[in-house]
Each structure stands twice: as structure tokens, then as C-alpha cells.
Amino acid sequence: MYRKFAALSVTVLVTSFLVPQYTINILGSIIKNSLYPSKRFTKPSQNVLTKEQLKLYNGIDKPELYLSILGEVFDVTKGAKHYGPNQQYNIFVGCDASRSFVTGKFSIEDISDEVADLSKEDLRSLNHWVRFYKKQYTHVGVLLGRYYDENGEITPYGKEVKKLIKSAEKDKEEEKKLQQKYPGCNVEWDPDKGSRFWCSTGSGGIDRDWVGTPMQFYEVNSKSYRCACIKETELDSLGNVKKYDNCDAKSKSCFVKNID
Ligand code: HEM
Numbered sequence: 001m002y003r004k005f006a007a008l009s010v011t012v013l014v015t016s017f018l019v020p021q022y023t024i025n026i027l028g029s030i031i032k033n034s035l036y037p038s039k040r041f042t043k044p045s046q047n048v049l050t051k052e053q054l055k056l057y058n059g060i061d062k063p064e065l066y067l068s069i070l071g072e073v074f075d076v077t078k079g080a081k082h083y084g085p086n087q088q089y090n091i092f093v094g095c096d097a098s099r100s101f102v103t104g105k106f107s108i109e110d111i112s113d114e115v116a117d118l119s120k121e122d123l124r125s126l127n128h129w130v131r132f133y134k135k136q137y138t139h140v141g142v143l144l145g146r147y148y149d150e151n152g153e154i155t156p157y158g159k160e161v162k163k164l165i166k167s168a169e170k171d172k173e174e175e176k177k178l179q180q181k182y183p184g185c186n187v188e189w190d191p192d193k194g195s196r197f198w199c200s201t202g203s204g205g206i207d208r209d210w211v212g213t214p215m216q217f218y219e220v221n222s223k224s225y226r227c228a229c230i231k232e233t234e235l236d237s238l239g240n241v242k243k244y245d246n247c248d249a250k251s252k253s254c255f256v257k258n259i260d
Contacts, residue, residue, distance in 0.1 A: 044152035047141030049073055051095070054143055058094040059084050066140060068096035069130055070115070071147025071158060074137040096143055101129045113146050116161055120168035127165045175219070180206060185214045185227035197244065198253040199229035214254050216242040 057066035065077045065084065082089045091097060091106045096113040100106055102122040115126060142148040147158035184204030185197040197214040212229030218240040230241055247254035
């Protein structure tokens with residue numbers, strides 16, 4: 001036994017000197033590929049449907065109802081009363097009509113999975129729908145096309161949309177924090193006097209122990225403003241607030257004849 005092992009070791013040692021390096025490299029890569037197959041040879045990690053395959057899941061050609069949103073395919077068969085043939089939201093079935101989730105346009109010619117140009121508000125709304133489907137229905141795969149490739153890997157477009165959605169959600173978080181720190185004003189309108197803005201300890205839906213001064217508050221990177229209640233101690237230090245015309249900087253109530 002020991003002799004056999006010694007002979008084998010010598011053979012391997014001698015062979016490694018005699019066999020050219022490139023042969024060893026080729027053998028190495030064959031062994032490596034069979035142990036750790038490269039991406040090209042792997043099966044997609046998730047079920048990838050083509051547009052033609054997805055189209056069949058319409059409750060007629062196949063009994064199930066599938067829809068795709070941002071390239072994520074869900075089985076919505078249990079919602080047949082909404083998605084089934086001739087039902088109100090049947091337009092979403094068998095295709096990716098992501099854009100219609102926010103435009104509300106449900107005609108065949110409006111079907112599109114392009115969303116990168118949508119507003120941040122719309123992107124958040126779209127994300128809300130994706131979360132809804134993940135929660136309510138079963139995710140059955142991805143759609144080959146704009147968002148996923150044949151290996152089920154996300155495309156550059158898909159990555160870009162994910163990034164846009166993340167940024168839109170982040171903005172919303174920032175906005176919420178700003179709403180807490182700089183709460184909205186109370187508003188009332190009178191045809192003769194115009195609009196009156198004023199602050200109170202509960203204005204903007206934020207309960208607090210201070211009242212604040214109504215000011216024009218400009219959001220980051222925005223030309224539009226909202227009325228916000230600013231603490232007296234911060235009035236002079238904030239760069240993005242402006243007093244209302246005809247309204248004293250320390251005034252608790254401002255009238256604006258015409259709101260622009
Ligand atoms: C952008 C516009 C809209 C979109 C994309 C949309 C989409 C949808 C979808 C996908 C469903 C099915 C949800 C599920 O799977 O359970 C649904 C349900 C429903 N939608 Fe809409 N909808 C829109 C506007 C409206 C409007 C304007 C109304 C009312 C005037 C409305 C009333 C309803 C009702 C009553 C249900 C059924 C709720 C239930 O039974 O659970 N939708 N909508």
C-alpha cells in the first residue's frame with residue numbers, strides 16, 4: 001500500500017516537471033469549471049420568463065394570471081375578480097405595464113414598462129405597488145427584457161430605476177424629518193382678506209410645546225415653498241426661509257392676498 005502511494009507521488013512529481021505549464025493550466029481550469037461552474041454555464045438563479053411566455057398566463061391560454069411590475073412577475077390568480085378576463089385591471093395581466101400603475105392610463109397603447117423619467121412622487125407610488133404585490137401575492141420570477149437579462153440578472157436600466165426609487169424614498173424620509181422640525185402652518189381663506197397663515201402648538205399635525213413664526217420655507221433644491229412654523233431661535237440662522245410680504249418677521253399671523 002505504502003509502495004503504491006510512494007510510486008504515485010513520484011509519478012505526480014515527475015509529471016509536473018515534464019508536462020508543460022499550459023497543459024496544467026487547461027487541466028486546472030477544466031477541474032475548476034466542473035467544481036465551480038462559471039456564470040455562463042449556471043442556470044438562472046430565478047425563473048426567467050420571456051414576454052411570450054408571460055402573455056400566456058392570462059386565465060385563458062393558461063389558467064393562472066401573472067403580471068409583471070418593474071420586471072418582477074407575480075401570480076395574481078387569487079385576485080381574479082380584479083385581474084381576470086374582462087375585469088377592470090385585466091390590462092396588467094400577461095405583460096409589464098409598470099407605467100400604468102402611476103399614470104392610471106389603461107389603454108393597450110399606453111402599456112409601457114419605461115419609468116425612469118417619472119417624478120419622484122410617481123416612483124415612490126410605483127415602489128408602493130411593488131411592496132403591495134410582494135406582500136399580497138406570490139413572486140414567481142422575473143421578466144426577460146428591460147429589467148432582467150436571460151440569467152435573471154438585473155440590467156443597467158433596472159439598476160438605474162432601483163437607484164432612482166431609493167433616492168426618491170430617501171427624499172421622502174428627509175421631508176418627513178423636515179416636517180417634524182419645521183411643521184406646517186394653519187391656513188384659512190377669506191375672499192376679501194386673502195389667505196391667513198398662522199402657527200399653533202399643533203399646526204402641521206405636529207404636537208409641540210412651541211408655536212413658531214409662519215415663514216416661506218424652501219425645500220432643498222426646490223423653487224417652490226410651503227408655509228412652515230419656525231422657532232424664534234432659528235429665524236436668523238436658516239438660509240432657506242423668507243418672510244411673507246407685508247408680514248412682520250416676528251408676526252404670529254400673516255395675510256397673503258394672492259398666493260403664487
Ligand atoms: C392610477 C390609478 C389606479 C390604479 C393603477 C389602480 C390599480 C388597482 C389595482 C391593481 C387593484 C387590484 C388590487 C389587488 O390586487 O387587490 C385595484 C383595486 C381597486 N381599485 Fe384601483 N386603481 C386606480 C384607481 C382607482 C380609482 C380612481 C378607483 C375608484 C374610483 C379605484 C378603485 C378600486 C377598488 C374599489 C378596488 C378593489 C379593492 C378591493 O376589492 O380590494 N381604483 N386598483
